Amino acid sequence: MVIAIDGPAASGKGTLARRIAAHLGRPHLDTGLLYRAVALALLDRGLPLTDSAGAARIAEALDVATLEEDRLRSREIGEAASLVSVHPGVRGALLDLQRRFAAQPGGAVLDGRDIGTVVCPEAEVKIYVTASPEERARRRFRELAGRGEPTTFDDILADILRRDTRDSERSAAPMRPAADARHLDTTSLDADAAFARALDMLPAGVA
Numbered sequence: 001m002v003i004a005i006d007g008p009a010a011s012g013k014g015t016l017a018r019r020i021a022a023h024l025g026r027p028h029l030d031t032g033l034l035y036r037a038v039a040l041a042l043l044d045r046g047l048p049l050t051d052s053a054g055a056a057r058i059a060e061a062l063d064v065a066t067l068e069e070d071r072l073r074s075r076e077i078g079e080a081a082s083l084v085s086v087h088p089g090v091r092g093a094l095l096d097l098q099r100r101f102a103a104q105p106g107g108a109v110l111d112g113r114d115i116g117t118v119v120c121p122e123a124e125v126k127i128y129v130t131a132s133p134e135e136r137a138r139r140r141f142r143e144l145a146g147r148g149e150p151t152t153f154d155d156i157l158a159d160i161l162r163r164d165t166r167d168s169e170r171s172a173a174p175m176r177p178a179a180d181a182r183h184l185d186t187t188s189l190d191a192d193a194a195f196a197r198a199l200d201m202l203p204a205g206v207a
């Protein structure tokens with residue numbers, strides 16, 4: 001069974017996807033990390049984020065097994081990932097990799113922006129996770145502060161609003177809920193309550 005979890009930045013989709021995957025004993029792929037890895041590799045090579053051909057070449061050679069999570073989680077790389085994710089060549093190169101991950105025997109849980117609409121339109125379960133921009137900014141601010149990254153709530157909120165606009169207005173695979181997605185607003189739910197609601201969205205007998 002493939003479970004597709006989409007939603008905007010810091011809505012809690014990664015936390016939820018990881019938890020569902022652990023609960024079901026299935027593999028999980030945070031697809032945002034792929035775009036972050038492409039952005040980081042471009043920056044490390046001194047290439048501009050607008051270099052669509054360079055970014056596509058990096059995406060074609062990306063190995064999921066070598067994603068180095070810590071460096072990828074910074075605020076700067078989140079913004080850079082959103083800039084490289086507009087390139088159709090990057091999205092095309094990452095599509096196969098994501099579909100191969102989803103096609104593992106027994107299925108998988110993937111989270112991102114276009115899993116239910118483009119990567120796995122046939123997914124048996126689709127959940128679109130949201131929360132208000134202010135609540136998402138509070139969560140991300142707490143997370144980055146906990147990692148020692150100097151930032152302010154206002155800067156994070158501005159990042160989130162800018163990324164929401166760019167991710168939902170790009171022409172290649174824009175962020176949007178699939179027509180058959182279940183919506184989960186986590187603004188006033190903690191991670192445990194969001195997980196409990198998500199389990200109720202799984203087919204009978206699965207959870």
Ligand SMILES: Nc1ncnc2c1ncn2[C@@H]1O[C@H](COP(=O)(O)OP(=O)(O)OP(=O)(O)O)[C@@H](O)[C@H]1O
Nearest residue numbers: 009010011012013014015139143186189190191194
């Ligand atoms: N329901 C929740 N209530 C409060 N905090 C939460 C909730 N879900 C997740 N968090 C926390 O909010 C932060 C963002 O969560 P998470 O990384 O899962 O979001 P995301 O949607 O995957 O973000 P991104 O798209 O940027 O990868 C994390 O610090 C996480 O621990």
Ligand SMILES: Nc1ccn([C@@H]2O[C@H](COP(=O)(O)O)[C@@H](O)[C@H]2O)c(=O)n1
Nearest residue numbers: 031032033035081082085112113114167
């Ligand atoms: N399926 C996806 C996943 C991510 N993106 C882009 O990457 C940026 C970073 O993603 P996070 O989930 O780690 O925040 C995001 O803002 C998107 O631009 C994507 O396009 N498709």
